[in-house]
Amino acid sequence: MSLDVAFTPIGHGGAEVQGRTVFVVDILRATTTICAALHHGARAIVPAASTEEALRLGQTLGSDDVLLAGERNTERIPGFALGNSPLEMTPEAVRGKLLVLTTTNGTGALLAAQGAATVYLAAAVNIGQAGRRAREIHRGGGDVLVICAGREGGFGLDDAYCAGRLVQAAIGDKKNTEGLNDAALASLDLVRRYGERWERPLRLSAAGRDLIAAGFRADITEAARPDAYPVLPQFAERRVTLEAPAS
Amino acid sequence: MSLDVAFTPIGHGGAEVQGRTVFVVDILRATTTICAALHHGARAIVPAASTEEALRLGQTLGSDDVLLAGERNTERIPGFALGNSPLEMTPEAVRGKLLVLTTTNGTGALLAAQGAATVYLAAAVNIGQAGRRAREIHRGGGDVLVICAGREGGFGLDDAYCAGRLVQAAIGDKKNTEGLNDAALASLDLVRRYGERWERPLRLSAAGRDLIAAGFRADITEAARPDAYPVLPQFAERRVTLEAPAS
Numbered sequence: 001m002s003l004d005v006a007f008t009p010i011g012h013g014g015a016e017v018q019g020r021t022v023f024v025v026d027i028l029r030a031t032t033t034i035c036a037a038l039h040h041g042a043r044a045i046v047p048a049a050s051t052e053e054a055l056r057l058g059q060t061l062g063s064d065d066v067l068l069a070g071e072r073n074t075e076r077i078p079g080f081a082l083g084n085s086p087l088e089m090t091p092e093a094v095r096g097k098l099l100v101l102t103t104t105n106g107t108g109a110l111l112a113a114q115g116a117a118t119v120y121l122a123a124a125v126n127i128g129q130a131g132r133r134a135r136e137i138h139r140g141g142g143d144v145l146v147i148c149a150g151r152e153g154g155f156g157l158d159d160a161y162c163a164g165r166l167v168q169a170a171i172g173d174k175k176n177t178e179g180l181n182d183a184a185l186a187s188l189d190l191v192r193r194y195g196e197r198w199e200r201p202l203r204l205s206a207a208g209r210d211l212i213a214a215g216f217r218a219d220i221t222e223a224a225r226p227d228a229y230p231v232l233p234q235f236a237e238r239r240v241t242l243e244a245p246a247s
Numbered sequence: 248m249s250l251d252v253a254f255t256p257i258g259h260g261g262a263e264v265q266g267r268t269v270f271v272v273d274i275l276r277a278t279t280t281i282c283a284a285l286h287h288g289a290r291a292i293v294p295a296a297s298t299e300e301a302l303r304l305g306q307t308l309g310s311d312d313v314l315l316a317g318e319r320n321t322e323r324i325p326g327f328a329l330g331n332s333p334l335e336m337t338p339e340a341v342r343g344k345l346l347v348l349t350t351t352n353g354t355g356a357l358l359a360a361q362g363a364a365t366v367y368l369a370a371a372v373n374i375g376q377a378g379r380r381a382r383e384i385h386r387g388g389g390d391v392l393v394i395c396a397g398r399e400g401g402f403g404l405d406d407a408y409c410a411g412r413l414v415q416a417a418i419g420d421k422k423n424t425e426g427l428n429d430a431a432l433a434s435l436d437l438v439r440r441y442g443e444r445w446e447r448p449l450r451l452s453a454a455g456r457d458l459i460a461a462g463f464r465a466d467i468t469e470a471a472r473p474d475a476y477p478v479l480p481q482f483a484e485r486r487v488t489l490e491a492p493a494s
Contacts, residue, residue, distance in 0.1 A: 154429075182404035
C-alpha cells in the first residue's frame with residue numbers, strides 16, 4: 001500500500017514500477033495536451049522518443065489519419081502539423097486522428113513507466129478523474145507511484161505540485177501519510193504552501209517561466225483549468241488512449 | 248549568480264558543477280559525521296566509493312594513523328574501526344587520525360561534485376559556517392549549487408530541508424528568489440513548512456525513520472544540533488579537510 005512520488009523519471013529511490021499503478025505527470029505541457037487531444041476526439045497518441053522516431057513512426061503508421069506533433073525547447077518542430085500546446089488540440093484539428101507526439105521531457109517519463117501494471121496520465125485538466133482512480137487504488141491496498149517528468153532530468157516545481165494534488169486526492173481527508181515516501185510528503189507540503197490555485201506554482205516554475213518568455217502564457221492558463229478535460233488517458237502497448245472500455 | 252539545488256547527485260537539471268561553488272549535504276549522516284570528526288581533531292577524511300575501495304585505500308595509506316569507517320544500511324561495516332555515527336567521532340577516537348569513510352549515499356554526492364571550483368560540506372552542525380560562506384559567494388555574484396545526497400538515487404526530505412536552510416542563509420533577509428531553480432524554491436517552501444526546528448523533518452524522513460528503527464535515534468538528535476561543530480569542511484584532492492588556511 002505504498003504511495004510514492006518520483007520527482008524525476010530517473011532515480012525513483014528504489015521505487016520500481018513493476019506491479020504498481022503509475023501516474024505520469026508532465027503538466028507543462030505533455031499530459032495536459034494529451035488530455036485535450038483525447039477529450040476532443042483524437043483516437044490515440046503515440047509517444048516518440050525523438051524527432052527521428054516520430055518521423056519514422058509517422059511513415060510506418062502512415063495514413064491520412066496520422067498527425068505529427070511535438071516540440072523542442074517549447075517550439076513546434078519544423079514540418080510537424082502540431083506543436084505541444086493544448087490550445088492546438090481543437091476538435092477540428094484532432095478528431096479521429098492518431099497523433100505521434102514527441103516532447104522534451106514528457107516522453108521520457110512515459111517510457112520510464114513501461115512495465116507498470118497500469119499507466120495513467122495526470123494533469124490539472126483531469127485531476128478529478130486521475131485523483132479518483134488514485135484513491136480507489138490506494139484504498140484498495142494497491143501500490144501507487146507518481147512519476148514526474150521534471151525538467152532535463154531534474155526537479156520541476158510544476159509537476160511536483162501536481163503530484164502533491166494527486167497524493168492529496170489519494171489519501172483523501174484522512175491525512176494518513178503512512179506509506180508515503182519522502183517525495184510524496186514534500187509534494188503535499190507544496191500543496192499546503194501554494195494552496196488550491198494551480199496557476200501560481202505553474203507560473204513560478206522554470207517550465208512556466210520559459211513558456212511565458214516564448215509567448216505561451218495562454219498555455220499556462222489552460223493547463224491550470226481543473227477538470228477542463230475530464231478524461232483518464234491510459235498508456236498501454238505504446239499508445240495513449242482513453243481507458244477502455246470507457247468508464 | 249545562480250543559486251541551485253539538486254535533490255539527487257544525478258540529474259541536476261543541467262546544473263553542471265564546473266566553475267561553481269558546491270555544497271554537499273548528507274545530513275543523516277555523512278556530512279554531520281565528517282563535521283564531528285574534523286571538529287574533534289581528525290586530520291582528514293578520505294571518501295571511498297565501496298567497502299573494497301576503503302580497504303584498498305586503508306592499505307595504501309597504511310599507517311597507525313589510519314582508521315576505516317563506514318556503514319551499509321546504517322550498520323557499521325564488519326571489521327571497520329568506526330561506523331558512520333557522529334557520536335563515535337570523539338576526540339579520543341579520531342584526534343590526529345586519517346579516516347577512510349564509505350557510506351551508502353554520501354560518497355556518491357561528493358564524487359558528483361568533483362570538478363567544481365570549490366566543494367564544501369554542510370549539515371545542521373555547521374550551518375552557520377556553511378550558510379555564511381554560501382551568502383558570501385552568492386552576494387559576490389558567484390554560482391552556488393547545493394547537491395543533496397538523497398536516498399538511493401531519490402529525493403530525501405532530510406537533505407532537502409537542510410538545502411533549504413542553506414539557500415535561506417544565502418539569500419538572507421532579502422527574500423530575492425531571482426536565479427533560484429525550481430528545487431531551490433521548493434527547498435525554501437520546506438523551510439517555511441517545518442520552521443526553524445531541525446529535528447522534525449529529520450525524524451519524518453525515510454532516512455530518519457530507518458535510523459530510529461535501527462536504534463540510532465540519538466544520531467538524529469545529534470544531527471539536529473545547529474552549530475554543534477562549527478567547521479567548514481572542504482573536499483579537494485580526494486580528501487576532506489578543514490578549509491586551509493583556517494579562517
